Structure formats: structure tokens, C-alpha cells
Amino acid sequence: MASSVDTKLLRATKFPPEFNQKVDMQKVNLQVMKKWIASKISEILGSEDDVVTELCFNLIDGPRYPDIKSMQIQLTGFLDKDTAPFCKELWSLCLSAQSSPQGVPKELLEAKKLELIQEKVVDAAAKTILLDVY
Known part of the structure; x- marks a missing residue:
């Protein structure tokens, strides 16, 4: 249940249109x-933080239709200025994932393909160098 402070913040905050x-x-x-969330939170905070990561997991994993606006308000105390960009990217990935047959965002699939x-x-290149040496 959102507190009155959270309710005021929800009304006062301007959210991106995709949050609708x-x-x-x-x-x-x-x-x-969850893997993306854990990695991104570690990147933002500069180290792993199980408390913030678990909070985010619970907010996204609990309801069938999570409320990203409320999530952004709840994460602000932990992620500070990085909260809005984090939530926007998370929501974009979730929107992409729900329209994908595997439930995986196409952006993450493309990134994995590029990595491979x-x-x-x-x-x-390493094999070529080894062959040249011998």
C-alpha cells in the first residue's frame, strides 16, 4: 500500500509515456x-546490493501487472538520480519481452548475439596468433 507521501510523489512526478x-x-x-536487473543495479551502485536487487525483484515479480510508476518512487531512495533512467530502460525491456515469443527482449538477444x-x-585471432608462434 502506498503511503500518502508516495501518493503525492506519484501525482507530482512526470513519467515517460511508455509507463502508461x-x-x-x-x-x-x-x-x-532478473539477471539484467542485478547487473544494472550493481553497475549503478558500483557494487552488488542484495537488498536493492531483491526489492526490485519483488516489485517486478509480485503482481502480474507491476506498477512501474510506484516502483520508480520506491527505488528513488536507493538509486537516486539513476532511478528514472533505470526504470525507463527496465520498462522498455519488459514491453519488448512481452511481445517476444521467448519472453526475452529483442535488445538483449541482439546484445548476446553481438557478444558471441x-x-x-x-x-x-588467438588461434591465428598461436599458429604463427608455432
């Missing part, structure tokens, strides 16, 4: 999203 779209979390691969291609290039 609902996300059905049953269509989203939560494991993929780069690994292959590095492996090939």
Missing part, C-alpha cells in the same frame, strides 16, 4: 530480466 502501457509478467522471461560474434572473432 501495461506489462503482463506472465509473458516475460523473469530469469533473464565478438568471442568468435577473439578466439579466431
Whole structure:
């Protein structure tokens, strides 16, 4: 239940238009999203923080249709100026994930493909160097 302070903040805060779209979390691969959330929170805070990460997991994993606006208000005390960009990116990924057959955001799939291609290039270069040495 939101406190009166949270309710006032919800009314006073300007949110991006995509926050008006609902996300059905049953269509989203939560494991993929949780991995992204944990990594992003660690990146923002400069270290792992199980409390903030678990809070975010609970806010996204609890209801079928989470309230991103309320989530942003609740995370602000922890993520400070990074809260709005974090929530916007999280919501964009969730919106993308719910329209994907695997429940994985296409942006994360593309990033993983690029990472795998780069690994292959590095492996090939390393093999070439080893062959040249011997």
C-alpha cells in the first residue's frame, strides 16, 4: 500500500509515456530480466546490493501487472538520480519481452548475439596468433 507521501510523489512526478502501457509478467522471461536487473543495479551502485536487487525483484515479480510508476518512487531512495533512467530502460525491456515469443527482449538477444560474434572473432585471432608462434 502506498503511503500518502508516495501518493503525492506519484501525482507530482512526470513519467515517460511508455509507463502508461501495461506489462503482463506472465509473458516475460523473469530469469533473464532478473539477471539484467542485478547487473544494472550493481553497475549503478558500483557494487552488488542484495537488498536493492531483491526489492526490485519483488516489485517486478509480485503482481502480474507491476506498477512501474510506484516502483520508480520506491527505488528513488536507493538509486537516486539513476532511478528514472533505470526504470525507463527496465520498462522498455519488459514491453519488448512481452511481445517476444521467448519472453526475452529483442535488445538483449541482439546484445548476446553481438557478444558471441565478438568471442568468435577473439578466439579466431588467438588461434591465428598461436599458429604463427608455432
